[in-house]
Amino acid sequence: MSAVLDALAALGAGGIAVLRRIGRASLLFVAMAAGVGELLRKPGLVVAQLYGIGVLSVLLIAVAGLFVGMVLGLQGFYILSQFSAEATLGVMVAASLVRELGPVVTALLFAGRAGSALTAEIGLMKATEQLSGLEMMAVDPVRRVLTPRFYAGVLSMPLLTAMFSALGVLGGYFVGVGLLGVDGGTYWAQIEAKIDFSEDIVNGVIKSLVFGVVCTWIALYQGYDTLPTSEGVSRSTTRTVVHSALAVLGLDFILTALMFGN
Amino acid sequence: MPESESPPLVRVRGLCFRRGSRVIFDGIDLDIRRGRVTAVMGPSGTGKTTLLKLISGQLRPDRGTVEVDGVDVHALDRAGLYRLRMRMGMLFQSGALLTDLDVFENVAYPIREHTRLNESLIRRLVLIKLEAVGLRGAARLMPSQLSGGMARRVALARAIAMDPMMILYDEPFTGQDPISMGALLKLIRGLNDAVRLTSIVVSHDVRETAEIADELYVISNGKVVQHGSPEAMMRSDDPWVRQFLHGLPDGPVPFHYPAPPLADELLGAGT
Numbered sequence: 001m002s003a004v005l006d007a008l009a010a011l012g013a014g015g016i017a018v019l020r021r022i023g024r025a026s027l028l029f030v031a032m033a034a035g036v037g038e039l040l041r042k043p044g045l046v047v048a049q050l051y052g053i054g055v056l057s058v059l060l061i062a063v064a065g066l067f068v069g070m071v072l073g074l075q076g077f078y079i080l081s082q083f084s085a086e087a088t089l090g091v092m093v094a095a096s097l098v099r100e101l102g103p104v105v106t107a108l109l110f111a112g113r114a115g116s117a118l119t120a121e122i123g124l125m126k127a128t129e130q131l132s133g134l135e136m137m138a139v140d141p142v143r144r145v146l147t148p149r150f151y152a153g154v155l156s157m158p159l160l161t162a163m164f165s166a167l168g169v170l171g172g173y174f175v176g177v178g179l180l181g182v183d184g185g186t187y188w189a190q191i192e193a194k195i196d197f198s199e200d201i202v203n204g205v206i207k208s209l210v211f212g213v214v215c216t217w218i219a220l221y222q223g224y225d226t227l228p229t230s231e232g233v234s235r236s237t238t239r240t241v242v243h244s245a246l247a248v249l250g251l252d253f254i255l256t257a258l259m260f261g262n
Numbered sequence: 263m264p265e266s267e268s269p270p271l272v273r274v275r276g277l278c279f280r281r282g283s284r285v286i287f288d289g290i291d292l293d294i295r296r297g298r299v300t301a302v303m304g305p306s307g308t309g310k311t312t313l314l315k316l317i318s319g320q321l322r323p324d325r326g327t328v329e330v331d332g333v334d335v336h337a338l339d340r341a342g343l344y345r346l347r348m349r350m351g352m353l354f355q356s357g358a359l360l361t362d363l364d365v366f367e368n369v370a371y372p373i374r375e376h377t378r379l380n381e382s383l384i385r386r387l388v389l390i391k392l393e394a395v396g397l398r399g400a401a402r403l404m405p406s407q408l409s410g411g412m413a414r415r416v417a418l419a420r421a422i423a424m425d426p427m428m429i430l431y432d433e434p435f436t437g438q439d440p441i442s443m444g445a446l447l448k449l450i451r452g453l454n455d456a457v458r459l460t461s462i463v464v465s466h467d468v469r470e471t472a473e474i475a476d477e478l479y480v481i482s483n484g485k486v487v488q489h490g491s492p493e494a495m496m497r498s499d500d501p502w503v504r505q506f507l508h509g510l511p512d513g514p515v516p517f518h519y520p521a522p523p524l525a526d527e528l529l530g531a532g533t
Contacts, residue, residue: 133358136318136351137372137420138344144375 025221028142032220035147045148046155053114053149053216054156058163060113061106065097065164068105069171072096076172077180086176090187091194093172094165098195098204099260102165104252107211110157111244115219118149119240122223123233131224146220153219157212158205165204203259210251215244269332271296271428271460272317277326279309279316286312288484289326294428299454299461301475301492303468304482305506305515310464311355313481314430317462318350319343331427348376351421351429355436357413359405359420365392366401369420376424391419395449411442418449428460429453435467447474468507472496480506 039046076092122145125131131141169191176182195201219240226236272294279287286309294300302310315321317328319335328335330346338346359368369388373379379387392398395415405413414434421429434446451474454461465471472478472492479489480503488495488503496507505513521527 128361129354129356129358130360132320133352133354133360133417135320136347136354137375137424138347139372139375140340140344 021225024225025217028146028221028224029217031142032147032150032217035143036151038143039148039151045144046151049148049152050156053118053152054159057110057113057156057160060109061160061164062167064105064109065102065167066171068101068164069093069097069168069173070175071171072101072168073172073175073180077176077182086180086182087186088190088194089172089176089182090169090189090191093176094169094191094195095200097165097168097172098200100252100256102161102168103204103207103211104248106161106164106208107157107215107248108245110153110160110211111215111219111241111248114153114156115215115240115244116237118153118216118219119223119226119237120233122146122149122220123226123228123236126224126226127228127230127233142224146224150216150220153216154209154212157215158208161204161208203255206259207252207255210255211248214247214251218244218247268296270294271331272462273327273329274317275327275329277316277328278324279312279321280324281312285484287316287323287326287481290481290484290486292479292486292489294460294462295477296460297454297458298476299451299463299474300477300479301463301465301471302479302481303464303466303471303506304480304487306466308481309484310466310481311432314352314432314462314464318347318352318430348372348424349427351424351426353414353417353421353429353431353434355433357405357410357417359408359413359417361405363405364401365397365403365405365408365416368405368416369423372420372423387423388419391423392416394422394453395419396445409442411438411445414438414442414446415449418446418453422453422457422459425457426459428462431461431463431465433465434463435465435470443470450474468509472507482506 072093073089076089077086080086080089080092122131125141125145131145134141134144173184173187177184177187222236222240222243223233226232270293272292274290274292277287277290277292278285292302292313302313304310312321316323317330317335319328319338322336330350333342333346335343335346359365360371363371366388369391370384373384373387389398389401392401395418397412397415397419400408400412400416405416408416418429431450434450435443438446447470450461450463453459463471463475472495475492477489478492478495480487480495482502488498488500490498495503498504498507502514504510505515511517
């Protein structure tokens with residue numbers, strides 16, 4: 001009997017701990033969202049973070065986009081050529097990238113590179129008492145440290161996604177047109193004719209914005225809520241990558257169903 | 263009114279605080295008098311740092327009140343608490359310098375955040391503060407290039423940047439070599455007297471702290487064990503206070519961690 005009660009108590013305690021975490025994360029989100037006014041007066045704070053979060057991710061995103069596009073070109077060509085439809089290779093590559101692979105793969109790479117770095121940075125600032133130091137100087141660390149990073153992440157994600165997709169389309173072009181003999185004019189003309197601005201591009205941008213919010217929020221929350229020890233920071237960094245990846249893949253399904261499910 | 267008769271700057275009454283099921287403070291009362299260096303001492307893990315966090319409003323007590331300059335710290339809203347903190351400085355054990363800014367910018371940080379002074383005035387203020395701690399020449403070094411003692415002195419310059427009424431020192435002497443220790447002792451006492459600060463030093467370095475303190479509080483097991491002037495405390499008959507202040511290896515706090523008799527354990531080891 002007592003074993004059952006213990007199990008129930010443990011379940012209840014676990015549930016309360018999860019709800020507390022959700023509550024803390026939600027409060028942090030509200031505080032960061034409310035901090036936008038101050039950032040409009042001090043845009044330099046966001047610009048400085050855009051470099052660390054966005055610019056330093058460019059090389060990874062660019063190389064990954066190029067390779068993903070090249071693989072799509074190769075695989076697409078072999079499948080489409082079985083139906084003599086290789087002329088539509090451009091549409092296949094571009095639609096896959098703009099609708100799905102661009103936002104999703106960029107978000108996964110972003111979580112691995114920028115997200116983990118954000119968690120480690122904020123976590124170490126907490127462990128080394130820098131956040132408490134700011135509090136004692138009457139400076140709100142959420143406004144001054146977390147909010148600029150949040151908006152920098154949210155702004156970076158759509159730009160990185162656009163870069164990923166554009167380089168992917170070029171990668172598909174190099175393989176399809178350069179190596180496998182698809183007609184170059186057809187490749188571009190098909191993309192121009194079949195890729196719809198609101199249906200494909202705008203929906204892709206919306207996805208990337210949602211992923212930007214979610215990935216940056218998770219990374220900052222994990223850093224801010226970390227146990228201030230080396231083991232705590234290490235665990236939080238891992239959690240950032242795992243939670244972000246799962247959230248991106250789950251949200252991608254929901255967003256795709258809402259956008260294209262009709 | 264002489265300072266000794268004026269109301270204390272910090273008045274702690276009936277303070278209770280627990281972490282989980284562990285009681286840290288069980289109804290302690292403290293008075294920190296203006297213009298004095300008051301040391302709060304006790305063994306590791308007695309919650310000395312927690313006390314500073316309760317005084318500065320970083321933590322909330324379960325019961326009891328903390329008044330700073332007549333204001334109940336835990337009744338303040340966030341804006342009120344921040345206004346009060348602008349009149350307090352705190353020296354963290356690690357220094358807590360912002361690692362992406364150099365020494366100059368670290369000291370300038372609170373001035374830039376809270377005032378609209380022009381750049382040349384900020385420069386002068388920062389150089390004066392750095393000169394006070396002897397590190398004007400290190401203005402352009404990054405925190406990673408400083409020794410532990412230098413980092414604490416920079417942190418001290420930052421803590422006095424806004425000319426506070428009180429400074430809280432969290433274990434300022436831990437891990438310092440004798441020269442850094444001497445410099446910090448001189449600075450804490452010197453700053454306190456030169457700009458009429460009130461200082462609270464939390465430490466377990468007895469000899470050093472007793473040297474500069476006007477008043478000592480010894481806390482243990484969530485209670486104030488004794489308080490008074492360092493000289494009176496050193497002559498205390500209380501066995502626990504004697505053991506702590508004189509660093510005796512055995513006494514009310516036993517040398518041996520509780521264990522069954524050694525003979526029983528050795529003879530029973532094979533079974």
